[in-house]
Amino acid sequence: HDKREFVCNMSVEHKSHDGHAHAQNHAMPMPMKRRMPQKRIPVTILTGFLGSGKTTLLNHILDDSTHGLRFAIIENEFGEVGIDEKIISEKSDEELIEVMNGCLCCTVRGDLVDSLKKLYSKISQFDAVIIETTGLADPAPVAQTFFVDDDIQSKFVLDGIITVVDCKHIIARLDEEKPEGVENEAVEQVAFADRILVNKTDLVDGKEITAIEARLRTISPEAPLIRCTHSKVDPMTLIKISAFSLERVSMMDPEFYDEDAENPEDSYRKISHDPGVTSISVRFDGFLNINKMQQLIRTIQDDLGANLYRYKGVLNVAGVRMKYVFQGVGMLYSGKFNGDWKDTDKRECRFVFIGKNIDAEGLNDSFLACKCSEKLRFDVGDKVQAKVQGKTPDEDGSWVNGTILKQWERGNPYRIELDDEEYTNVYGPVDEDDYVRAPEGFEEEKEYDEAKT
Numbered sequence: 001h002d003k004r005e006f007v008c009n010m011s012v013e014h015k016s017h018d019g020h021a022h023a024q025n026h027a028m029p030m031p032m033k034r035r036m037p038q039k040r041i042p043v044t045i046l047t048g049f050l051g052s053g054k055t056t057l058l059n060h061i062l063d064d065s066t067h068g069l070r071f072a073i074i075e076n077e078f079g080e081v082g083i084d085e086k087i088i089s090e091k092s093d094e095e096l097i098e099v100m101n102g103c104l105c106c107t108v109r110g111d112l113v114d115s116l117k118k119l120y121s122k123i124s125q126f127d128a129v130i131i132e133t134t135g136l137a138d139p140a141p142v143a144q145t146f147f148v149d150d151d152i153q154s155k156f157v158l159d160g161i162i163t164v165v166d167c168k169h170i171i172a173r174l175d176e177e178k179p180e181g182v183e184n185e186a187v188e189q190v191a192f193a194d195r196i197l198v199n200k201t202d203l204v205d206g207k208e209i210t211a212i213e214a215r216l217r218t219i220s221p222e223a224p225l226i227r228c229t230h231s232k233v234d235p236m237t238l239i240k241i242s243a244f245s246l247e248r249v250s251m252m253d254p255e256f257y258d259e260d261a262e263n264p265e266d267s268y269r270k271i272s273h274d275p276g277v278t279s280i281s282v283r284f285d286g287f288l289n290i291n292k293m294q295q296l297i298r299t300i301q302d303d304l305g306a307n308l309y310r311y312k313g314v315l316n317v318a319g320v321r322m323k324y325v326f327q328g329v330g331m332l333y334s335g336k337f338n339g340d341w342k343d344t345d346k347r348e349c350r351f352v353f354i355g356k357n358i359d360a361e362g363l364n365d366s367f368l369a370c371k372c373s374e375k376l377r378f379d380v381g382d383k384v385q386a387k388v389q390g391k392t393p394d395e396d397g398s399w400v401n402g403t404i405l406k407q408w409e410r411g412n413p414y415r416i417e418l419d420d421e422e423y424t425n426v427y428g429p430v431d432e433d434d435y436v437r438a439p440e441g442f443e444e445e446k447e448y449d450e451a452k453t
Contacts, residue, residue: 039123040154040155040156040157041119041120041123041126041127041128041129041155041156041157042128042129042156042157042158042159042239042240042242043116043128043129043130043131043146043156043157043158043159044128044129044130044131044159044160044161044162044238044239045131045133045139045142045143045158045160045161045162046058046130046131046132046133046162046164047133047137047139047142047161047162047163047164047189047192047193048135048163048164048165048166048189048197049135049136049165049166049169049170049173049185049186049189049309050134050135050136050309050310050329050354051135051166051169051309051310051327051328051329051330051332052135052164052165052166052170052199053164053166053197053199053200053230053231054132054133054135054164054231055132056230056231057162057164057197057199057231057233058073058130058132060231060232060233060235061130061235061238061239064235066235066236067235067236067239069127069128069235069239069240070125070126070127070128071126071127071128071129071130072119072122072125072126072128072129072130073129073130073132074112074115074116074119074129074130074131074132075132076131076132076133076134076137112131112142112145113145113149113152116129116145116152116155116156117151117152117155120155120156128159128239128240129156130239135185135309135310135354136185136277136354137185137189138183138185138188138189138192139161139163139188139189139192139193140188140192140249143158143161143192143244143249146158147246158244159239159240159241159242159243159244160194160195160238160241160242160243160244161192161193161194161195161243161244162193162194162195162197162238163189163190163192163193163195163196163197163223164196164197164199164231165186165189165190165196165197165198165199165212165216166199166200166329167198167199167200167201167203167204167208167209167212168200168203168204168329168332169329169330170186170212170216171211171212171215172306173186174186174187174190174215174219179276187219190216190219190220191219191220192220192249193220193223194223194241194243194244194245195223195224195226195237195238195241195243196216196220196223196224196225196226197226197228197231197233198212198213198216198225198226198227198228199228199229199230199231200229200230201227201228201229202229203332209227213225222248276356276357277309277354277355277356278354278355278356278358278360279352279353279354279358280351280352280353280358280360280363280364281350281351281352282349282350282351282363282364282367282368283348283349283350283351284348284349284368284371285346285347285348286316286347286348286349286371286372286373287316287317287318287319287347287349287371287372287373287374288315288316288317288318288349288370288371288372289317289318289370289371289372289411289413289429289430289431290315290317290318290320290324290411291411291412291429291430292369292370292372292429292430293315293367293370294335296366296367296370297311297326297328297333299366300353300363301328301330301331301333304355304356304357304358305330305331306330307355307356307357307358308328308329308330308331308353308355309329309330309354309355309356310327310328310329310352310353310354310355311326311327311328311351311352311353311354311355312325312326312327312328312351312352313325313326313327313349313350313351313352314349314350315349315350316341316347316348316349317337317411318372318373318374318408318411318413319374319407319408319409319410319411319412319413320337320408320410320411321340321341322337322338322339322340322341323337323338323339323340323341324336324337324338325337325338349371351367372431374408376407376408376413376414376431377431377438378404378414378431378436378438379404379407380404380405380406380407381403381404382403382404383401383402383403383439384401384402384403384404384414384416384428384436384437384438384439385399385400385401385402385436385437385438385439386399386400386402386416386418386426386428386435386436387399387434387435387436387437388400388418388426399437400418400419400420401418401419401439402416402417402418402419402426403416403417403419404416405417405425409427410427412427412428412429413428413429413430413431413436414427414428414431414436415427415428416428416436
């Protein structure tokens with residue numbers, strides 16, 4: 001057979017007057033061109049609680065040159081200000097669609113469907129889709145999208161759900177008590193996993209890792225566990241693995257998919273999130289004083305502690321050409337300068353904080369107080385007084401005379417040479433009178449010098 005389908009004209013016999021049968025139609029079979037089936041694109045869902053390492057894993061996948069695959073990335077942010085599209089590796093030329101202000105599992109599922117349909121028109125540009133959900137998302141309704149929408153089901157196939165867990169915090173998240181009727185997202189993320197990355201193993205000892213893995217097995221006994229640090233794993237153990245099983249998931253959760261539902265929306269699980277968990281998003285143009293911001297982070301850590309789930313940002317630091325990227329979970333914080341701002345970039349500051357019982361208004365005001373100008377009060381060569389810290393943290397600092405040697409060094413407004421025997425150099429971390437001030441008579445002396453000039 002030449003693998004063509006045929007449509008045949010019926011050959012109908014009738015009796016003529018001579019009594020012999022004659023064929024009324026001797027038409028030959030006519031070839032009909034077969035409709036080529038649509039290419040179904042594999043989709044991987046990356047999930048895991050806030051701060052587990054999902055974006056870091058995504059960056060590793062995008063930076064890896066061995067798999068030879070091109071991806072379309074769908075990012076989901078919880079909050080009104082997006083951060084991750086500025087954190088995702090700039091080495092990649094993958095297409096990025098950001099779904100904002102809500103969990104994919106609930107309020108913006110329609111946006112996910114729209115994003116997928118738009119992506120399919122660019123099918124020649126990528127080999128697979130990766131969806132990174134917010135850390136507060138239950139992966140089940142996201143997965144349901146690929147079964148209850150006929151158009152999506154004909155174009156995409158769910159390849160697997162990859163869950164990243166943070167060894168340092170996962171047990172506390174699994175044990176967290178929720179209000180009645182509210183699900184524990186961390187438990188759901190583990191339960192629906194096709195692969196579980198046991199991440200940040202460097203932060204706990206061997207016995208703790210064993211206990212964590214035993215706990216994970218009670219929730220998801222079949223999913224392979226992969227130990228890692230900094231989310232470093234071979235991408236091909238996670239992508240194009242055909243791991244998702246509708247039968248397995250339906251046995252675990254009979255409500256996962258109701259194929260008899262008249263309305264597709266009725267097939268989705270109804271999700272209730274903890275109303276005490278909120279986010280604060282801040283964005284402003286201009287510059288930020290990095291020293292004031294880091295002091296603010298320490299204060300927030302002390303005040304919120306375990307209720308501080310996740311925080312991250314990309315900052316336009318005064319006096320520095322590079323972007324400052326920071327992220328943290330609870331008391332663990334990391335930040336570094338990472339890549340120059342491009343001439344075409346809009347230099348702005350973005351923050352997102354997610355936690356329980358957050359004073360949104362107070363945090364917003366505190367962040368705005370970190371805003372500053374690159375134009376400083378004192379010039380190089382000006383005489384000033386610097387508040388120099390005491391020898392112990394409890395000892396009050398003292399005011400010491402000095403001279404401005406340099407402006408904007410390592411994010412500090414001033415480098416000052418003190419008028420002491422060692423000509424000690426110190427930084428003036430903030431351009432305010434609490435840190436650097438003019439000596440008495442400074443303004444009069446400056447006006448005299450300017451007039452003389």
